[in-house]
Amino acid sequence: MDKFTKLTGVAAPLPQINVDTDMIIPKQFLKTIKRTGLGVSLFSEMRYDSDGRENPDFVLNKPAYRDAKILVAGENFGCGSSREHAPWAILDFGIRCVIAPSFADIFYNNCFKNGILPIVLPQEEVDKLMDDAERGANAIVTVDLESQTITGPDGGSIGFEVDPFRKHCLLNGLDDIGLTMEKADAIADFEAKRATRTPWLAGA
Amino acid sequence: MAKTLYDKIWDAHVVHEAEDGTCLLYIDRHLVHEVTSPQAFEGLRMAGRRVRHPEATTAVPDHNVPTDLDRAKGIKDEESRIQVEALRQNAKDFGIEIFDVADIRQGIVHIIGPEQGLTQPGMTIVCGDSHTATHGAFGALAHGIGTSEVEHVLATQTLIQKKSKNMKVEVTGTLPTGVTAKDITLSVIGETGTAGGTGHVIEYCGEAIRALSMEGRMTVCNMAIEGGARAGLIAPDQKTFAYLKGRPHAPKGDDWDKAMAYWATLFSDEGATYDRVLTLDAAKIAPVVTWGTSPEDVLPITATVPHPEDFADKGKQAAARRALDYMGLTPGMRLSDIEIDTVFIGSCTNGRIEDLREVARVMEGHKVKAGLRAMIVPGSGLVRKQAEEEGIARKLIEAGFDWRMAGCSMCLGMNPDQLAPGERCASTSNRNFEGRQGYKGRTHLMSPAMAAAAAITGRLTDVREIA
Ligand code: SF4
Numbered sequence: 001m002d003k004f005t006k007l008t009g010v011a012a013p014l015p016q017i018n019v020d021t022d023m024i025i026p027k028q029f030l031k032t033i034k035r036t037g038l039g040v041s042l043f044s045e046m047r048y049d050s051d052g053r054e055n056p057d058f059v060l061n062k063p064a065y066r067d068a069k070i071l072v073a074g075e076n077f078g079c080g081s082s083r084e085h086a087p088w089a090i091l092d093f094g095i096r097c098v099i100a101p102s103f104a105d106i107f108y109n110n111c112f113k114n115g116i117l118p119i120v121l122p123q124e125e126v127d128k129l130m131d132d133a134e135r136g137a138n139a140i141v142t143v144d145l146e147s148q149t150i151t152g153p154d155g156g157s158i159g160f161e162v163d164p165f166r167k168h169c170l171l172n173g174l175d176d177i178g179l180t181m182e183k184a185d186a187i188a189d190f191e192a193k194r195a196t197r198t199p200w201l202a203g204a
Numbered sequence: 205m206a207k208t209l210y211d212k213i214w215d216a217h218v219v220h221e222a223e224d225g226t227c228l229l230y231i232d233r234h235l236v237h238e239v240t241s242p243q244a245f246e247g248l249r250m251a252g253r254r255v256r257h258p259e260a261t262t263a264v265p266d267h268n269v270p271t272d273l274d275r276a277k278g279i280k281d282e283e284s285r286i287q288v289e290a291l292r293q294n295a296k297d298f299g300i301e302i303f304d305v306a307d308i309r310q311g312i313v314h315i316i317g318p319e320q321g322l323t324q325p326g327m328t329i330v331c332g333d334s335h336t337a338t339h340g341a342f343g344a345l346a347h348g349i350g351t352s353e354v355e356h357v358l359a360t361q362t363l364i365q366k367k368s369k370n371m372k373v374e375v376t377g378t379l380p381t382g383v384t385a386k387d388i389t390l391s392v393i394g395e396t397g398t399a400g401g402t403g404h405v406i407e408y409c410g411e412a413i414r415a416l417s418m419e420g421r422m423t424v425c426n427m428a429i430e431g432g433a434r435a436g437l438i439a440p441d442q443k444t445f446a447y448l449k450g451r452p453h454a455p456k457g458d459d460w461d462k463a464m465a466y467w468a469t470l471f472s473d474e475g476a477t478y479d480r481v482l483t484l485d486a487a488k489i490a491p492v493v494t495w496g497t498s499p500e501d502v503l504p505i506t507a508t509v510p511h512p513e514d515f516a517d518k519g520k521q522a523a524a525r526r527a528l529d530y531m532g533l534t535p536g537m538r539l540s541d542i543e544i545d546t547v548f549i550g551s552c553t554n555g556r557i558e559d560l561r562e563v564a565r566v567m568e569g570h571k572v573k574a575g576l577r578a579m580i581v582p583g584s585g586l587v588r589k590q591a592e593e594e595g596i597a598r599k600l601i602e603a604g605f606d607w608r609m610a611g612c613s614m615c616l617g618m619n620p621d622q623l624a625p626g627e628r629c630a631s632t633s634n635r636n637f638e639g640r641q642g643y644k645g646r647t648h649l650m651s652p653a654m655a656a657a658a659a660i661t662g663r664l665t666d667v668r669e670i671a
Contacts, residue, residue, distance in 0.1 A: 031283035033242035076399040084350035113352035200455035
């Protein structure tokens with residue numbers, strides 16, 4: 001997993017609530033057995049018409065946002081299925097930070113596993129960043145994970161919260177599995193106790 | 205201290221707790237399907253890791269599989285075929301039991317777990333699929349997880365988790381005639397919104413929940429995720445134990461008695477506290493349908509399509525405008541005037557035997573309206589077989605339904621069962637998102653009974669007018 005320390009780039013506005021994972025990456029793209037290559041299909045049904053032509057009105061098709069690194073969206077972003085293809089598509093497009101008033105749990109979790117930073121901010125602050133984002137390439141935003149601040153185009157900065165463990169993993173690009181495997185003894189102990197406490201589960 | 209059911213299951217599975225509350229949670233059962241697992245197995249291979257407990261892991265292809273009767277000939281769509289083949293190969297390489305396409309036990313992952321007795325009270329269960337919440341009907345803590353987590357569980361049999369909040373949804377009283385588990389679960393979402401349960405594990409309780417069959421309870425828990433919750437839970441009782449007894453993976457002999465003794469402790473203690481409580485009166489729940497593109501867009505069938513201005517906040521108004529436009533509906537029109545062209549009966553929400561019995565009951569003496577496409581996709585090969593043995597299948601076929609093989613099918617249209625642009629479907633599935641059942645397809649969610657009523661009249665219909 002790539003480290004996430006500081007990110008500077010254009011923020012794309014997507015002022016919609018309940019953006020679900022079927023919108024982020026429709027099911028026809030879930031048939032891949034790889035993690036990469038999904039970026040062109042991100043938001044496919046909003047981004048392209050039925051003949052595969054780009055819809056010029058969709059934010060990521062506008063010249064100013066084609067290289068967006070940050071996405072600013074409405075509440076309950078990422079609701080719906082558990083498909084990790086959603087964060088994979090976002091990442092493959094080049095977006096590494098999503099800012100919204102709230103996220104669906106599984107999506108939020110999946111972001112961290114893929115080096116994407118999801119940031120929850122109060123609605124007023126999201127509204128302000130949304131206004132900034134509307135200014136396109138004139139609105140470069142910097143997200144600094146170390147200091148937990150977002151600096152907008154006019155210099156003002158906003159603080160954000162992040163779970164310390166997740167922050168540590170993102171900053172260092174740490175793989176969860178490797179970390180858990182260091183606790184192999186604790187897992188084995190647990191399994192031994194479990195075999196006496198709930199014997200029907202051992203080997204079930 | 206008095207504990208909730210969630211507290212009890214959680215506490216029994218904590219392997220390690222860090223100072224900040226991040227826990228390593230032990231996972232008893234892992235269900236794997238073809239769509240969210242290939243990258244996880246690839247990850248294991250790349251790191252030279254094995255599956256820690258293959259015997260706790262079960263694989264089944266369901267999302268991509270065609271539901272045609274001749275599917276044994278193979279899958280035509282190349283990408284789907286590759287995904288199913290990858291699952292088969294991964295199961296073989298890592299020593300995992302698989303219920304393959306030609307196996308009578310094959311079916312939707314959340315249907316076969318309970319059916320095979322893989323789902324048991326007090327367990328932690330995960331699957332790379334958000335509707336894993338279904339298994340909570342047995343008093344198991346069941347989470348949907350992403351692919352990275354699938355890999356994590358395969359490698360370590362644990363999951364990194366922080367404890368969620370407790371939410372209690374109590375449904376008091378008795379359900380009126382014509383109102384079912386699906387109406388309960390949709391009404392709860394209508395009440396809380398799709399984000400209302402975010403960060404919570406919901407425990408459903410109360411007289412109306414107790415009165416539900418295991419199938420009904422599964423329908424309720426299945427859609428906990430649509431309310432944003434991580435999991436849904438129902439305390440196990442005699443119905444649960446009776447359902448489980450004798451199933452292939454259920455404990456046997458001495459183990460059964462020990463398990464029963466433990467399961468009997470799985471309930472929320474008197475005086476246990478919840479972070480949030482919602483109480484619904486069953487008597488006030490009506491047969492409902494969704495009108496929009498989010499499961500929270502739910503209304504009694506007797507209502508009319510809302511106006512965007514009916515909603516208080518701007519975000520909701522914009523969402524409603526977009527939904528009405530997508531759904532091709534005019535504010536103020538009666539929901540019961542909405543004409544449909546497809547009926548889909550199936551999915552992990554409503555693809556069980558009891559659902560099919562209910563459809564057959566409503567169809568008694570009626571036929572599917574001419575010109576409608578009406579399909580029934582049993583949740584598993586065994587459900588299909590049982591329906592055939594009970595004579596339900598024959599009745600449904602005679603009534604005009606297309607009787608198909610088991611799988612997810614038109615619940616998400618990853619296989620060829622899809623809506624064409626503009627087509628409108630009365631569906632017993634769980635998501636009405638844009639494009640969910642097919643590009644530009646329009647979905648109205650409802651109970652099997654309501655979908656059957658719609659099949660008869662060709663429009664959204666109050667089942668109480670029919671049966
Ligand atoms: S039936 Fe639908 S919701 Fe259930 S697992 Fe399959 S695709 Fe997911």
